[in-house]
Amino acid sequence: MGHDISGVNKVGKEIAYARFSMGNYNATILYSVLDADEYYAGVSGSGGSSTFSIQQMEKALNTFNQLYNNEDSMSENDFLTWDKKQIVEFLQNCLATAKEEGSVRVYFG
Template identity: 75%
Template sequence: MGHDISGFNNTGDEIAYARFSMGNYNSTILYSLLDANKFYAGVSGSGRSSTFSIKQIEKALNTYNQLYGNSLSERDWDLKQIQDFIQNCLATAQKEGSVKIYFG
């Protein structure tokens, strides 16, 4: 069990990935930033996916930067993976208009 969250482009290629063990509370940070708490199922994601607009991903990145942007250190691996995930999703959304995210 755990949270395997993947971002996909329009052709179905995985463009972003974040992994959290089932006991890692940092997974809730990503769900919250994406306003996707309905996909949180405790020890894992719900197994469902949703399409996110450029605006939604930009909002997630802006909120991330406000909360965590200047606080990264070497021990903040989860925050770095969250940042990378959102940035990769944003790059795809900017190219294609949206990005699909799967919450497993």
């Protein structure tokens, strides 16, 4: 069990992926900035999906950057550093696809 969150383009090709173990509370960061808490099912995602616009992805990335990129990285553990990296890469890849195609679909497994 765990959180396997995938971003896909219009033809269904995976363009972004984030993986969190079932006990990794940092998964809630990604659900939260995407305003997708209804897809959080505790030890995994709900299995649902949603389509996000360019504006929604921009907002998610901006929110993440405001909340988490201003922290002192010297005080972070390696686990949080890794999770922050995978979250920002996920959001950037989804935003790039949304800009190319008008939207991006995200699956919460």
